[in-house]
Amino acid sequence: MRGDLSRRAAEERDVADPLAGLRDRFVIADPELIYLDGNSLGRLPAATPDALARLVRQDWGTELVRSWSTWIDWGRRLGDRLAAHVLGARPGEVVVSDSTSVNLYKLAAAALDANPGRRTILVDAEEFPTDRYLLQGLAAQRGLTVRTLASDLDEGLTPTDVRQALDDQVALVVLSAVAYRSGTLLDLAAVNAAAREVGAYVLWDLSHAAGSVPVELTASGADLAVGCTYKYLNGGPGAPAFLYVRQELQARLRQPIWGWFGQRDQFRMGPEYDPAPDIDRFLVGTPPILSLAALDPALDVLAEAGIDRLRAKGVGLGELMVDLADAWLTPLGFTLASPRDPHRRGSHICLAHPDALRISRALISEARVVGDFRVPDRLRLGPAPLYTRYVDVWDGLARLRDLVARGVHEQLPVETLRVT
Numbered sequence: 001m002r003g004d005l006s007r008r009a010a011e012e013r014d015v016a017d018p019l020a021g022l023r024d025r026f027v028i029a030d031p032e033l034i035y036l037d038g039n040s041l042g043r044l045p046a047a048t049p050d051a052l053a054r055l056v057r058q059d060w061g062t063e064l065v066r067s068w069s070t071w072i073d074w075g076r077r078l079g080d081r082l083a084a085h086v087l088g089a090r091p092g093e094v095v096v097s098d099s100t101s102v103n104l105y106k107l108a109a110a111a112l113d114a115n116p117g118r119r120t121i122l123v124d125a126e127e128f129p130t131d132r133y134l135l136q137g138l139a140a141q142r143g144l145t146v147r148t149l150a151s152d153l154d155e156g157l158t159p160t161d162v163r164q165a166l167d168d169q170v171a172l173v174v175l176s177a178v179a180y181r182s183g184t185l186l187d188l189a190a191v192n193a194a195a196r197e198v199g200a201y202v203l204w205d206l207s208h209a210a211g212s213v214p215v216e217l218t219a220s221g222a223d224l225a226v227g228c229t230y231k232y233l234n235g236g237p238g239a240p241a242f243l244y245v246r247q248e249l250q251a252r253l254r255q256p257i258w259g260w261f262g263q264r265d266q267f268r269m270g271p272e273y274d275p276a277p278d279i280d281r282f283l284v285g286t287p288p289i290l291s292l293a294a295l296d297p298a299l300d301v302l303a304e305a306g307i308d309r310l311r312a313k314g315v316g317l318g319e320l321m322v323d324l325a326d327a328w329l330t331p332l333g334f335t336l337a338s339p340r341d342p343h344r345r346g347s348h349i350c351l352a353h354p355d356a357l358r359i360s361r362a363l364i365s366e367a368r369v370v371g372d373f374r375v376p377d378r379l380r381l382g383p384a385p386l387y388t389r390y391v392d393v394w395d396g397l398a399r400l401r402d403l404v405a406r407g408v409h410e411q412l413p414v415e416t417l418r419v420t
């Protein structure tokens with residue numbers, strides 16, 4: 001349904017927005033910049049620099065090694081905060097550690113070990129690259145097969161697609177709850193139930209879902225999950241990732257990297273590896289405390305917003321974006337490359353255009369609108385609901401429309417870039 005597409009209507013929606021005040025809790029260094037890439041790197045929470053400076057001066061500078069008595073279980077403490085506010089999991093089911101890639105490796109290997117005799121790993125052919133590569137590596141090491149699930153680049157997968165690809169040879173399924181490109185949202189409960197019927201584990205990648213859509217890991221019957229904290233969770237560049245293992249599975253699963261942080265009674269420093277009985281067994285080594293510390297102020301704002309209000313606003317921003325794209329951008333050669341139904345997508349959308357790479361570059365350099373480019377021809381726009389206003393979506397798309405209408409992007413060289 002297309003509503004009033006005037007700028008005034010967008011302003012009115014901002015006035016009525018219950019989350020509007022939370023924008024001030026972020027550093028908005030350049031008010032002219034329209035930031036639509038919070039799904040790649042979330043904004044800096046205003047409280048973070050001081051919190052980090054305090055930690056560096058006080059805990060590190062003054063207390064020195066004595067601080068480890070509190071630092072030691074920050075991975076778990078922050079995991080519990082994530083479980084409560086973002087992931088719909090129980091205490092003791094989530095820890096923050098390592099990167100998403102490493103956590104994916106650990107949990108995928110653990111699931112494969114727990115499902116011996118099965119030969120197949122199932123993954124979306126359009127899954128985020130690190131997930132696919134890690135699974136290829138695991139399969140090569142173990143003589144298994146990776147079966148890719150063909151999925152539509154714009155519409156993504158449905159639970160029915162997954163169910164039809166499952167059989168009793170599948171040991172493990174790896175899927176994103178929200179696809180990194182199309183933004184397609186999958187029904188976790190439906191997929192978990194289908195996998196359970198055939199005895200396969202599902203490992204969810206929540207990188208684009210955590211902090212943008214409600215995730216109910218416990219209620220949906222999820223076994224395993226991983227995800228980033230630097231996207232919608234605003235933990236900062238390279239912030240450590242989280243992993244989730246369903247409580248009932250923890251004692252049964254063993255991960256392949258046997259470090260001392262996974263050891264039962266770590267400081268006895270015993271001769272043999274003997275994994276902790278709980279979620280700690282999925283840890284490896286000394287956590288990056290400075291990076292972990294940045295998660296607290298970020299989660300404070302998120303907890304205050306509440307995931308249901310974030311989702312409601314994410315849907316509203318996405319609908320406005322799609323309506324404006326239909327009205328303004330379709331005539332300029334863009335097509336929507338995400339599900340049209342807002343309940344079938346997360347908080348970002350993709351627009352396809354043959355010249356998307358140059359448009360994405362020109363948008364940043366000439367129009368001060370930051371989105372990003374994704375192969376083959378997609379402009380990806382992620383209006384993070386915690387700090388993006390309806391007028392930002394309106395202004396961002398107006399600038400995009402004017403830039404393409406004037407052909408500004410055509411003056412840029414066709415270049416290749418290291419980071420898109």
Ligand SMILES: *Cc1c(COP(=O)(O)O)cnc(C)c1O
Pocket residue numbers: 099100101102128130131176180205207208228241
């Ligand atoms: C961003 C992202 C990652 C990133 O993994 P890193 O180990 O942090 O580089 C992994 N998977 C998905 C689906 C992502 O969107």
